């Protein structure tokens with residue numbers, strides 16, 4: 001792998017890591033957003049329950065008293081729905097006119113006041129079978145009341161109305177003993193569901209909490225995100241640098257390896273050359289040894305020849321000795337022959353028939369008075385000498 005490729009891989013990995021990190025932080029953001037939303041919803045629900053409990057308690061109090069008397073005003077006229085109730089309107093000893101306020105009337109008036117305020121928790125008393133037709137349920141309340149008929153104890157969710165978001169919560173009212181005073185006529189029995197109160201908590205109440213939470217959440221997560229990105233960048237840079245360094249070192253090492261391989265090759269070549277030289281020298285050595293053996297053999301043979309020659313020389317010497325002895329003996333016998341011839345005044349001759357030559361002994365020259373130096377030895381001359389002895393002094397010739 002090349003350095004560039006590796007660094008590209010590191011870069012890709014860094015991008016991937018950044019992407020994953022951003023994704024994780026975004027996930028954390030979304031998760032915390034929903035967590036906060038749920039927490040706020042829980043808070044709104046708790047508030048709605050408290051509001052409901054308060055309403056229910058005040059209503060209970062009023063019901064316990066069979067309703068309460070208040071002065072008649074234009075805003076609080078006598079309730080026509082209570083016309084059947086005795087002493088609906090009474091006059092105080094001082095002549096003041098009082099009228100009976102049933103619990104529903106009381107809560108309705110209180111709720112109407114809340115409706116006029118901006119961010120108040122609202123309420124609405126209602127029933128599927130309302131005495132007062134204005135108390136009829138809206139569609140959301142209808143659903144809730146039907147759910148209560150089926151055994152539900154509470155009904156709540158977020159709802160938009162007039163562009164504003166509300167947490168709506170509703171609980172049922174059951175018919176209890178005090179209720180029968182006025183509702184028995186409608187055919188209700190104890191334990192029946194008479195209706196209920198729905199409470200609406202404006203979510204705008206939590207806008208501050210929500211935005212504050214959002215700011216804290218966003219800034220925290222942004223800080224964590226930046227830190228993470230910084231760490232990734234730092235790590236990536238370090239990794240890149242160390243990779244580059246590693247590759248530089250690697251390249252140096254590779255160069256060294258190549259150099260070493262080259263010198264190794266050279267050494268091997270030299271070794272081969274040396275081996276060849278050794279082989280040649282060994283061959284030369286062998287040849288020299290062979291030559292030495294041959295030389296030894298030759299020396300040996302020459303020694304043998306020498307010995308043979310020595311033997312022959314000895315033999316020759318002996319022969320020479322022998323011949324010298326025979327020559328000596330011959331000379332002696334010749335001398336004694338010469339002496340004998342001189343004494344006897346005799347000579348001897350030898351005729352070599354082949355060459356027709358005659359050899360005379362010394363005495364012959366004396367006897368014939370021929371100069372030895374002028375003697376040709378030719379047989380014809382000799383014969384003429386012998387046939388004409390008159391030419392010669394008186395001498396006897398022996399043959």
Ligand code: HEC
Nearest residue numbers: 063067081102104105127130131132135173179182194195
């Ligand atoms: C003094 C009489 C009186 C008593 C006691 C009384 N009510 Fe009512 N109630 C009324 C009248 C009258 C209405 C009609 C609406 C109005 O006046 O606003 C009504 C309305 C209601 C409504 C609203 C729906 C409708 O019919 O318009 C509910 C719910 C209700 N009453 C529940 C109860 C319960 C539960 C009790 C017992 C705890 C109770 N009331 C006790 C007189 C009474």
